[in-house]
Amino acid sequence: MTMAATSHDTPDETAQTEIRRQPDRTYWLLAPGVLWMLLFLVAPILMMVYVSFWTQTTFKIEPTLTLKSWITFFTSDTYLGALWTTIRIWLIVLVSTLLVGYPAALFVGLFVRNKTLSTALLVLCVIPFWTSFLIRVLAWRPMLGKEGAINMILMKLGVVTQPIEVLLFSELSVIIGMTQIYCVFMVGPIAFMLGRIDPSVIEAAQDLGAGFWRIFRTVILPLSMPGVVVGAIFVSVMVLGEFATSAALSGRKVNLLGNIIVTQVGSLKWAFAAVAGVVLTILMGAVVAALLRVVDLRKEL
Amino acid sequence: MRGRVPGAELVGTEVTSVLQLKNVHKAFAGVPALAGIDAALADDAYISLLGPSGAGKTTLLRVIAGFEQPDGGGSPLAGRRLDGRPPHERGIGFVFQNFALFPHLSVAQNIAFGLENRAVGPVTDRKVVAARVRDIIGLVGLSGLEDRAVTQISGGQKQRVALARTLVTEPSMVLLDEPLGALDANLRTRMRGELRTIRERCGVTFLHVTGSESEALAMGDTVLVLDRGRIAQSADAGTLYSRPASADVARFLNCYNIFSGEIAGDSFRSPVGTLALGGLRQTSGNPAYAIRYDRVSIRPGDAAAAGDEVRIEGSFVASEYSGAAINSFFPLDDGRVFEVETHLSHAAPEAYEERGRYALVWKREDALVFV
Numbered sequence A: 001m002t003m004a005a006t007s008h009d010t011p012d013e014t015a016q017t018e019i020r021r022q023p024d025r026t027y028w029l030l031a032p033g034v035l036w037m038l039l040f041l042v043a044p045i046l047m048m049v050y051v052s053f054w055t056q057t058t059f060k061i062e063p064t065l066t067l068k069s070w071i072t073f074f075t076s077d078t079y080l081g082a083l084w085t086t087i088r089i090w091l092i093v094l095v096s097t098l099l100v101g102y103p104a105a106l107f108v109g110l111f112v113r114n115k116t117l118s119t120a121l122l123v124l125c126v127i128p129f130w131t132s133f134l135i136r137v138l139a140w141r142p143m144l145g146k147e148g149a150i151n152m153i154l155m156k157l158g159v160v161t162q163p164i165e166v167l168l169f170s171e172l173s174v175i176i177g178m179t180q181i182y183c184v185f186m187v188g189p190i191a192f193m194l195g196r197i198d199p200s201v202i203e204a205a206q207d208l209g210a211g212f213w214r215i216f217r218t219v220i221l222p223l224s225m226p227g228v229v230v231g232a233i234f235v236s237v238m239v240l241g242e243f244a245t246s247a248a249l250s251g252r253k254v255n256l257l258g259n260i261i262v263t264q265v266g267s268l269k270w271a272f273a274a275v276a277g278v279v280l281t282i283l284m285g286a287v288v289a290a291l292l293r294v295v296d297l298r299k300e301l
Numbered sequence B: 001m002r003g004r005v006p007g008a009e010l011v012g013t014e015v016t017s018v019l020q021l022k023n024v025h026k027a028f029a030g031v032p033a034l035a036g037i038d039a040a041l042a043d044d045a046y047i048s049l050l051g052p053s054g055a056g057k058t059t060l061l062r063v064i065a066g067f068e069q070p071d072g073g074g075s076p077l078a079g080r081r082l083d084g085r086p087p088h089e090r091g092i093g094f095v096f097q098n099f100a101l102f103p104h105l106s107v108a109q110n111i112a113f114g115l116e117n118r119a120v121g122p123v124t125d126r127k128v129v130a131a132r133v134r135d136i137i138g139l140v141g142l143s144g145l146e147d148r149a150v151t152q153i154s155g156g157q158k159q160r161v162a163l164a165r166t167l168v169t170e171p172s173m174v175l176l177d178e179p180l181g182a183l184d185a186n187l188r189t190r191m192r193g194e195l196r197t198i199r200e201r202c203g204v205t206f207l208h209v210t211g212s213e214s215e216a217l218a219m220g221d222t223v224l225v226l227d228r229g230r231i232a233q234s235a236d237a238g239t240l241y242s243r244p245a246s247a248d249v250a251r252f253l254n255c256y257n258i259f260s261g262e263i264a265g266d267s268f269r270s271p272v273g274t275l276a277l278g279g280l281r282q283t284s285g286n287p288a289y290a291i292r293y294d295r296v297s298i299r300p301g302d303a304a305a306a307g308d309e310v311r312i313e314g315s316f317v318a319s320e321y322s323g324a325a326i327n328s329f330f331p332l333d334d335g336r337v338f339e340v341e342t343h344l345s346h347a348a349p350e351a352y353e354e355r356g357r358y359a360l361v362w363k364r365e366d367a368l369v370f371v
Helices: A002-051 A068-075 A077-111 A115-130 A133-138 A140-144 A149-157 A171-195 A199-207 A212-240 A244-249 A257-266 A270-294 B057-065 B107-117 B126-140 B155-167 B185-202 B213-219 B237-242 B247-253
Strands: B017-028 B031-042 B046-050 B072-074 B092-095 B173-177 B205-210 B222-227 B230-235 B256-260 B262-264 B267-270 B273-276 B288-292 B297-300 B309-315 B318-321 B325-331 B337-343 B357-363 B368-370
Touching: A002 A270, A068 A077, A068 A270, A077 A115, A077 A171, A077 A212, A077 A257, A077 A270, A115 A171, A133 A140, A133 A171, A133 A244, A140 A149, A140 A171, A140 A244, A171 A212, A171 A244, A199 A212, A199 B092, A212 A270, A212 B107, A244 A257, A257 A270, B017 B057, B031 B057, B031 B205, B031 B222, B031 B230, B046 B057, B046 B185, B046 B213, B057 B092, B057 B173, B057 B205, B092 B155, B107 B126, B107 B155, B126 B155, B126 B185, B155 B173, B155 B185, B185 B205, B185 B213, B205 B213, B213 B237, B222 B237, B222 B247, B230 B237, B230 B247, B237 B247, B247 B256, B247 B288, B256 B267, B273 B309, B297 B337
Parallel strands: B046 B205, B046 B222, B092 B173, B173 B205
Antiparallel strands: B017 B031, B017 B072, B222 B230, B256 B288, B262 B267, B267 B273, B288 B368, B297 B357, B309 B325, B309 B357, B318 B325, B325 B337
């Protein structure tokens, strides 16, 4: 009897210790990711914050701590202007991607009930990404230019007599370009959330007597909010860090924080570039935090 | 002409029926789902709609609710024509099989949805909405759960929310699509009684779709049997059970042994032999002979039949104990399995010998004959 009990206990105990040891071992799964992030994300950010307090002279930079770069940034009209331009363009692009993207997502996610067809339509949205970013941006020049496709068509049709100059090398062209490039990041998450709405929930609302707009406002929109928030986070993070679109389409008239950083790094003004970088990082963090407050994603997804 | 609902045409209707279906047709990609439905649904009644899967039950319900347009035929509701009207103008409540509650709203908000958001005569006074929601919550027994999220309540409670959400809008009738299908067995039995009680309290006609014959018989004041897109029989539960209108209806009831064959004089020629006739003959267009499981007695193989009895032979394979009764299975000589139900209140279960030969005997007049 005792023998039996002992031989029974031993494997039991081993099994238990193994389970107890499991968490320690599973933490190792995180090691590569954590290491990577520490080396290439956390360390550079800390370095950036540190460098922003270094002393910058015309030709060299010294690790003597000073607030000079920060004071210059917040007293200069150029830098503050770039900050406001960044915020303004971000808000306009966010709204325009939502206005263009939501109806498209509504069609793909809700009204196309055939799963294969809706997947095919989403793939169609991604096709522009098969070409390089630079080509996609530069392709807008022959479209929007003074002698570009849009102006030519409008003049042939007799809608305008003079080419519309504001189309290219203006804030408008930057907004048009960014909306086109980032719209798909809005469509995807929203279409995904809309596709998850049970069709019978909408039928139930119909049966209870609600018309289409009521159903949209009270059922469809609230249920798609997590998708809107995720899409908004994607678009915000990408637009706030943008510099290439404005460089290619604004003719240097629109300076975003990203453009400032590129110019400052180009002229070896590391401290100013670091200040702009820290400001941009804080701005992005604040925007993402604010968007996450709109919807509790952990609950909804 | 004043006081009429706009667009409504008065049509002749009996006072007692709430909904009349006249020759309703519907086909999907050329395959008929409804092949001419004619029925009058009584006011203030519980009606079950029984049919095997694929019989067109859900299609019929969706046509009545307005989610699908019929290809032909009409369905006047309380004298108003419904054809072509969108679902939200019909005044018909629909309880979905999966309940289809609004996942982002609380129990009370779900129930208030119809009152607040309907296109025709929405209730804007919050106090009125709150009072009516409170009344209906009491009626269906959900008091105390008003502010819960609908994702945090049990299946039976979700069922009640779905029902309350519909009832609060005071529909002319309520359609329930397999309402007990998503519940576990215990809860299903309890909700049967609850559904009947709730219906009696509000006096609205319920049309309850189910694939379960016991549920249909237990719930319905009237049972409609749907087969291949047609109403095969419409009767009260007792009549349906003892006098099914055709062999197909008898088959859905799951309590008849059915033989096909033909009438020859005063006997029925079937694959298992010639069966003497003596019972009621019913016209159904498809000759068949049916005997209820519980009308058959099992005797030793050498026992002879009395003059008014019919006797066939089979060998015992297995039996199934279900508490109050025991079902025994006898393969006949042509391979088909014959089932006998013995009620244990009459006698203790007998032990039959496996593969043993037994005589299966019933009274001539107990059999149903379809010609």
